[in-house]
Amino acid sequence: MKLPKQVTIIEVGPRDGLQNEKSLIPTEVKINFIKKLKMAGLQEMELTSFVSPKWVPQMKDAYEVISSCLDGTRDIVLAPNRKGIERLYETNCKAFAVFVGVSESFNKKNINKTTTESMEELKPLIQELKEKGYFIRACISTSFYCPYEGKVEEESVLKLCSTFVQYGVDELSVADTIGKANPKEVFSLFSRLKKELPNTMLTAHFHDTRGMALANVFAALQAGIDRFDTSAGGLGGCPFAPGATGNVATEDVVYMLEEMGIQTGINLSKLVEAVDIIKPHLTRPTESKYYRLQSAK
Amino acid sequence: MKLPKQVTIIEVGPRDGLQNEKSLIPTEVKINFIKKLKMAGLQEMELTSFVSPKWVPQMKDAYEVISSCLDGTRDIVLAPNRKGIERLYETNCKAFAVFVGVSESFNKKNINKTTTESMEELKPLIQELKEKGYFIRACISTSFYCPYEGKVEEESVLKLCSTFVQYGVDELSVADTIGKANPKEVFSLFSRLKKELPNTMLTAHFHDTRGMALANVFAALQAGIDRFDTSAGGLGGCPFAPGATGNVATEDVVYMLEEMGIQTGINLSKLVEAVDIIKPHLTRPTESKYYRLQSAK
Numbered sequence: 001m002k003l004p005k006q007v008t009i010i011e012v013g014p015r016d017g018l019q020n021e022k023s024l025i026p027t028e029v030k031i032n033f034i035k036k037l038k039m040a041g042l043q044e045m046e047l048t049s050f051v052s053p054k055w056v057p058q059m060k061d062a063y064e065v066i067s068s069c070l071d072g073t074r075d076i077v078l079a080p081n082r083k084g085i086e087r088l089y090e091t092n093c094k095a096f097a098v099f100v101g102v103s104e105s106f107n108k109k110n111i112n113k114t115t116t117e118s119m120e121e122l123k124p125l126i127q128e129l130k131e132k133g134y135f136i137r138a139c140i141s142t143s144f145y146c147p148y149e150g151k152v153e154e155e156s157v158l159k160l161c162s163t164f165v166q167y168g169v170d171e172l173s174v175a176d177t178i179g180k181a182n183p184k185e186v187f188s189l190f191s192r193l194k195k196e197l198p199n200t201m202l203t204a205h206f207h208d209t210r211g212m213a214l215a216n217v218f219a220a221l222q223a224g225i226d227r228f229d230t231s232a233g234g235l236g237g238c239p240f241a242p243g244a245t246g247n248v249a250t251e252d253v254v255y256m257l258e259e260m261g262i263q264t265g266i267n268l269s270k271l272v273e274a275v276d277i278i279k280p281h282l283t284r285p286t287e288s289k290y291y292r293l294q295s296a297k
Numbered sequence: 298m299k300l301p302k303q304v305t306i307i308e309v310g311p312r313d314g315l316q317n318e319k320s321l322i323p324t325e326v327k328i329n330f331i332k333k334l335k336m337a338g339l340q341e342m343e344l345t346s347f348v349s350p351k352w353v354p355q356m357k358d359a360y361e362v363i364s365s366c367l368d369g370t371r372d373i374v375l376a377p378n379r380k381g382i383e384r385l386y387e388t389n390c391k392a393f394a395v396f397v398g399v400s401e402s403f404n405k406k407n408i409n410k411t412t413t414e415s416m417e418e419l420k421p422l423i424q425e426l427k428e429k430g431y432f433i434r435a436c437i438s439t440s441f442y443c444p445y446e447g448k449v450e451e452e453s454v455l456k457l458c459s460t461f462v463q464y465g466v467d468e469l470s471v472a473d474t475i476g477k478a479n480p481k482e483v484f485s486l487f488s489r490l491k492k493e494l495p496n497t498m499l500t501a502h503f504h505d506t507r508g509m510a511l512a513n514v515f516a517a518l519q520a521g522i523d524r525f526d527t528s529a530g531g532l533g534g535c536p537f538a539p540g541a542t543g544n545v546a547t548e549d550v551v552y553m554l555e556e557m558g559i560q561t562g563i564n565l566s567k568l569v570e571a572v573d574i575i576k577p578h579l580t581r582p583t584e585s586k587y588y589r590l591q592s593a594k
Contacts, residue, residue, distance in 0.1 A: 001484055001519070182556040183515045187298055208508075211549045211586035215512040218480045222298070245586065252508045259479040289508035289542065 004226040006263045008044060009250060010173070010203060011037055013278075014065070015046035015078055017235025017247055018058050025281045027061040031068045033278045037232060040270035042250075044074040046097065046229075050084035066091045076137055080111060085125055096129055098122050098169075099139035101177070102156050103146035110141075115160065123167055130168045137171040138164040139205070143189065144181035154189050158196060171201040173229055176216065178238055179209025179245075183219035190223035205229035206248045208287065209238055213248035214256055221262075228253055233275040234287040249288030251275070301523040303560045305341060306547060307470070307500060308334055310575075311362070312343035312375055314532025314544055315355050322578045324358040328365045330575045334529055337567035339547075341371040343394065343526075347381035363388045373434055377408060382422055393426055395419050395466075396436035398474070399453050400443035407438075412457065420464055427465045434468040435461040436502070440486065441478035451486050458494060468498040470526055473513065475535055476506025476542075480516035487520035502526035503545045505584065506535055510545035511553055518559075525550055530572040531584040546585035548572070 014034050018025060034047065047069055053060035066077060070092055078097040079085055088096060100118045101107045107115050129136055143157045161172050174193065176186070186204070193202055204220040204227070206213040217228060230253045236246030254266045272294050279286060286292065311331050315322060334342065344366055350357035363374060367389055375394040376382055385393060397415045398404045404412050423433055440454045458469050471490065473483070483501070490499055501517040501524070503510040514525060527550045533543030551563045569591050576583060583589065 001481070003481065180556075182553055183512075184298070184300065184557040209586065210552060210590070211505075211546075212511055212553055214509050215480075215515045215553065218512045218515060249508075255507060256479055256509055256512065259477075260481040289506065293507070 001222065003221050003260065003262060004224070006226065007221075007257050008227045009042060009254065009264055009266060010227060010229045011042040011045040011232060011250060012205075012229045012247060013037070013231040013233065013235040013250065015049050015059075016229070017231040019049070019056055020237040020239065020246060021058060021235065021282060023281060023283050024058060025278070027064050029277060029281055030061070030065055033274055034065065034069045036270065036274035036277055038069075038071060038073065040274055041264075041266040043265070045076065047075045047077055047093075049078035050087040051078075051080060062087070063091070066093055074135065078139070081121065082125060085129065094133070095135040095137065097137040097139055097173075098126065099141060100160070101141035101146070102152050102160050103142040103149050105148035106142045106146045109148065119160075119163060126167045126169060135171070136169045137173055138169045139173045139175060141175050141177045143174045144176045144185055145178050147178050154192060157189060158192060161193060161197060165197055165200050169200070171203060172197070173203040173205050175205035175229070176207060179207030179213065181206070181216060182212060183215045186216045186219040187223050190220050190225050194224045201227060203227035203229055207236070207238060208234065208245045208248045214252060217248065217253055217256065232271060233278060233282075233291055235278070235282070237284070245287040249286070249291065251288050251290035255290045298519065300518050300557065300559060301521070303523065304518075304554050305524045306339060306551065306561055306563060307524060307526045308339040308342040308529060308547060309502070309526045309544060310334070310528040310530065310532040310547065312346050312356075313526070314528040316346070316353055317534040317536065317543065318355060318532065318579060320578060320580050321355060322575070324361050326574065326578055327358070327362055330571055331362065331366045333567065333571035333574055335366075335368060335370065337571055338561075338563040340562070342373065344372045344374055344390075346375035347384040348375075348377060359384075360388070363390055371432065375436070378418065379422060382426065391430070392432040392434065394434040394436055394470075395423065396438060397457070398438035398443070399449050399457050400439040400446050402445035403439045403443045406445065416457075416460060423464045423466060432468070433466045434470055435466040436470045436472060438472050438474045440471045441473045441482055442475050444475050451489060454486060455489060455493060458490060462494055462497050466497070468500060469494070470500040470502050472502035472526070473504060476504030476510065478503070478513060479509060480512045483513045483516040484520050487517050487522050491521045498524060500524035500526055504533070504535060505531065505542045505545045511549060514545065514550055514553065529568060530575060530579075530588055532575070532579070534581070542584040546583070546588065548585050548587035552587045
């Protein structure tokens with residue numbers, strides 16, 4: 001069994017995690033949380049997003065978060081369209097994330113566009129950003145299952161990912177958005193992506209909705225994947241599954257990897273301190289097993 | 298990646314699970330729970346144990362549970378010594394489980410005997426039971442980590458397991474008692490056990506203390522293991538780790554296996570109905586992701 005020796009963790013708690021948190025978190029708390037995460041050793045992070053405050057009020061403090069937290073590591077800001085990119089230009093942020101779902105129904109409901117329409121809109125934006133020297137990450141939602149259409153075919157994911165690579169993106173974050181993928185599917189899809197897109201940074205993004213997230217991390221490692229999106233404290237939820245847990249917890253992934261002798265460069269005690277900062281402001285209990293064990297001590 | 302086509306689930310909720318439950322569950326509820334589990338398709342089950350009611354009051358109704366639930370499938374009763382076996386002889390139960398820890402400190406604290414003393418005491422009992430035609434299962438505790446000694450060496454586990462095979466046991470249930478093993482260790486140990494003890498039924502027993510149980514199931518499958526101990530509703534806990542969750546939930550394991558196309562013969566809806574029976578009597582919320590998702594619908 002061949003496993004990578006090192007893994008890069010991309011912290012998505014401040015953006016993907018908090019986006020699904022109902023209570024509005026004070027900006028100061030977010031900034032402290034992010035700074036502590038950076039102190040824990042996280043070198044790549046989704047900081048915030050430029051989306052409409054009408055739809056996602058949690059992200060209305062994007063400018064303040066960016067101006068307080070940018071530090072030369074890979075701080076990523078997400079934006080869905082031209083308007084978001086114009087706002088990005090007003091900051092010093094140099095890494096940018098776009099997103100699209102493989103599933104047509106998901107895109108229609110989520111952003112009111114077909115997948116093809118999304119891609120046509122994103123193409124010139126990505127090219128413009130590339131010319132300006134930005135790092136571009138494409139988040140591929142519903143890469144395994146769609147809440148409306150069910151199973152998503154590997155061919156469709158490969159096609160969409162290949163198109164993004166042709167557009168010039170640096171990284172693909174391939175997501176099991178509703179947390180339904182099983183390790184066999186994960187190994188299969190990531191093995192194919194790794195083979196067909198050998199020069200692109202491939203990141204796996206799992207939710208722990210059905211408890212399979214760490215099993216999927218283990219499957220992806222075996223397919224040669226060495227980048228994982230995770231969320232401190234397991235922040236986040238799933239608007240498509242009542243009762244669902246959120247993104248896989250950074251602490252749980254780091255713990256498992258380090259126990260297997262795979263280096264992450266992340267300090268678990270500092271990570272726990274970061275969760276301590278955000279936890280009192282959350283409406284739901286944390287699902288992170290590592291955090292719960294540490295807190296019970 | 299080679300995975301088995303079929304897997305046998307050994308339900309341990311009524312014994313290993315409830316043993317760690319603080320509130321005394323009415324016998325009638327236990328019996329209904331067990332009967333519903335059988336209706337869900339579980340063909341092998343740890344029903345109860347003959348241990349001192351002083352130490353484990355939850356198991357004081359062992360006779361009633363056995364007499365109401367034995368049905369010709371593999372109903373297993375656990376007992377630690379000669380006294381327990383004499384009580385077994387008074388029933389029609391034909392499958393018997395013994396247990397011992399690989400770690401000396403664990404045995405000393407748990408049963409006040411060294412591992413060698415335990416084995417010497419068990420040897421004639423196992424031989425007597427074999428002669429009488431009983432099915433014998435040996436539960437090997439602390440096969441990866443001990444709460445007092447830390448990491449347990451593979452060599453020690455192999456040695457203990459080989460001795461049990463020489464004694465004539467039919468099945469070895471190899472347990473990560475404190476839920477600390479990682480998938481790399483699981484793959485390594487079970488690959489060796491499978492190679493060195495090819496004619497013995499090998500069962501993997503995981504706790505979800507650090508969230509790695511399903512990852513470990515996936516690792517064990519890759520090592521050729523096709524038998525898993527699981528607990529409906531994730532019943533159970535861990536007296537050695539405050540805040541710890543219990544055995545891996547039968548629903549979560551069955552869901553993952555069936556999603557991967559591996560047959561278990563178990564009906565998930567009926568399994569959920571079984572958890573519905575026991576849940577109101579538990580002191581802790583269930584950790585089973587599948588059950589929680591179904592209940593939130």
